[in-house]
Amino acid sequence: MNKFLEALHDAVLDAGAKNMARNAGFNSHMTLLQRANPNNDDHQLSLPQFLRIVVHLPEQDRRRVLLALSEEFGYGLVAKAVQPAESPMQALLELVTESADVTRAVHDAIADGRINSQEKFTIRREISEVRHSLDVLEESVKVA
Structure with a gap:
């Protein structure tokens, strides 16, 4: 230390x-x-x-x-590379769109009462895209 x-x-x-x-x-x-x-x-x-x-x-x-x-602790450090959107409003709209995609993916996956491996992959990918959209929104607010 x-x-x-x-x-x-x-x-x-x-x-x-x-x-x-x-x-x-x-x-x-x-x-x-x-x-x-x-x-x-x-x-x-x-x-x-x-x-x-x-x-x-x-x-x-x-x-x-x-x-x-x-x-x-034996790890490295990698900074996130996030480009801000043209405006915070544009970033917010993208975040809402991505959030809706998560909702749709989960809704479709649970329609038959269970979630298979392909559906899990799709849901995780959509969640990852929401996280990225949050990062873009945060960066857009910083530079606004």
């Missing part, structure tokens, strides 16, 4: 502890620095505190911290 804690500490320093502390709701920048310091066993960082920090990090630093955390 040391690489992860060091990456978090470095990211807090790079982002500016005073502004970060204010934005993340810490009492002072010293409290934030103590919590993020990998060499300070007296002040352990809680999960809610970690999340408050990560949310306020610049994207590059957030990626560095999350990558270090995932590598501690």
